[in-house]
Amino acid sequence: xxxxxxxxxxxxxxxxxxxxxxxxxxxxxxxxxxxxxxxxxxxxxxxxxxxxxxxxxxxxxxxxxxxxxxxxxxxxxxxxxxxxxxxxxxxxxxxxxxxxxxxxxxxxxxxxxxxxxxxxxxxxxxxxxxxxxxxxxxxxxxxxxxxxxxxxxxxxxxxxxxxxxxxxxxxxxxxxxxxxxxxxxxxxxxxxxxxxxxxxxxxxxxxxxxxxxxxxxxxxxxxxxxxxxxxxxxxxxxxxxxxxxxxxxxxxxxxxxxxxxxxxxxxxxxxxxxxxxxxxxxxxxxxxxxxxxxxxxxxxxxxxxxxxxxxxxxxxxxxxxxxxxxxxxxxxxxxxxxxxxxxxxxxxxxxxxxxxxxxxxxxxxxx
Numbered sequence: 001x002x003x004x005x006x007x008x009x010x011x012x013x014x015x016x017x018x019x020x021x022x023x024x025x026x027x028x029x030x031x032x033x034x035x036x037x038x039x040x041x042x043x044x045x046x047x048x049x050x051x052x053x054x055x056x057x058x059x060x061x062x063x064x065x066x067x068x069x070x071x072x073x074x075x076x077x078x079x080x081x082x083x084x085x086x087x088x089x090x091x092x093x094x095x096x097x098x099x100x101x102x103x104x105x106x107x108x109x110x111x112x113x114x115x116x117x118x119x120x121x122x123x124x125x126x127x128x129x130x131x132x133x134x135x136x137x138x139x140x141x142x143x144x145x146x147x148x149x150x151x152x153x154x155x156x157x158x159x160x161x162x163x164x165x166x167x168x169x170x171x172x173x174x175x176x177x178x179x180x181x182x183x184x185x186x187x188x189x190x191x192x193x194x195x196x197x198x199x200x201x202x203x204x205x206x207x208x209x210x211x212x213x214x215x216x217x218x219x220x221x222x223x224x225x226x227x228x229x230x231x232x233x234x235x236x237x238x239x240x241x242x243x244x245x246x247x248x249x250x251x252x253x254x255x256x257x258x259x260x261x262x263x264x265x266x267x268x269x270x271x272x273x274x275x276x277x278x279x280x281x282x283x284x285x286x287x288x289x290x291x292x293x294x295x296x297x298x299x300x301x302x303x304x305x306x307x308x309x310x311x312x313x314x315x316x317x318x319x320x321x322x323x324x325x326x327x328x329x330x331x332x333x334x335x336x337x338x339x340x341x342x343x344x345x346x347x348x349x350x351x352x353x354x355x356x357x358x359x360x361x362x363x364x365x366x367x
Contacts, residue, residue, distance in 0.1 A: 033074030036070035036077065037070040038070070041063050043066050045062055047066075104149070117141070185289050190237045204247070262282060262283070309342045320336045320338060330359045331360050344364040
């Protein structure tokens with residue numbers, strides 16, 4: 001049984017939310033406080049000058065008391081408002097724009113249906129009952145419309161011939177599990193630009209990494225620390241935005257990750273074969289890191305035998321040059337007398353240059 005996650009520990013591992021760092025919180029609070037001071041000072045002045053024989057001292061006292069109350073209440077209200085705005089901005093940053101647009105359309109549709117449905121309600125004899133039922137209908141249908149719009153955003157955009165991404169969708173959203181963070185290749189994908197957008201890290205994943213990092217076994221401890229280091233490195237990558245997803249009462253981490261990926265329309269990056277199968281069965285996209293690595297392996301390696309058509313002389317004496325089907329240049333030693341013919345060669349070395357790969361080879365049998 002894993003220990004409950006520490007909110008402080010998770011915040012330090014993933015970092016403060018970007019919205020909180022960008023929001024000019026102090027200025028916003030002071031602006032709200034200024035508004036409250038002006039309003040309450042005006043209120044104090046109005047109250048103090050109500051009696052016909054109001055004195056200057058009484059008026060001044062009313063203005064000072066009103067300003068003081070406005071200063072205190074304005075600060076408290078400003079801080080609460082700034083926190084609410086930061087939370088709302090964080091939530092909107094995690095939701096693709098296509099979902100927001102579809103949700104807004106669903107909300108408007110729900111309100112329109114509610115307006116039609118409440119027409120006969122206002123004919124009830126009791127105005128209180130009519131307004132109570134009308135408010136319930138408006139709130140319920142608006143919420144249902146918003147949820148349906150967000151859930152079916154792809155289908156709604158398809159009805160008008162658009163794709164969510166073309167209609168303003170955000171960059172890719174991916175969920176990473178513990179095995180992918182320990183593996184570390186997800187960081188290489190981010191550094192090379194193959195992975196961009198939002199990376200969702202569940203709090204339960206950080207909990208698992210912390211548990212592994214605190215293990216008495218040296219190998220497990222090293223793997224756990226590697227996973228935590230990968231999270232920290234992802235934080236610093238400019239192409240990705242790491243988000244911590246906190247959820248209470250998680251007993252099955254794998255199920256929580258699959259549910260998170262489905263709810264957010266995200267891909268799940270994992271090296272766990274069984275988890276990948278479960279996710280795919282539930283229509284969650286699972287990029288295969290091993291298949292990606294295999295796709296980028298060199299098609300030719302040292303010792304490979306191949307046949308190449310020699311077409312011209314090389315730069316050095318005795319060299320001949322040919323090309324593979326993918327355009328890779330093959331330089332064959334002591335083969336300038338075989339130019340114009342296809343010859344069997346053995347690859348000796350493969351180097352990567354700014355213009356592509358280059359293979360150095362020799363004729364089979366030393367011919």
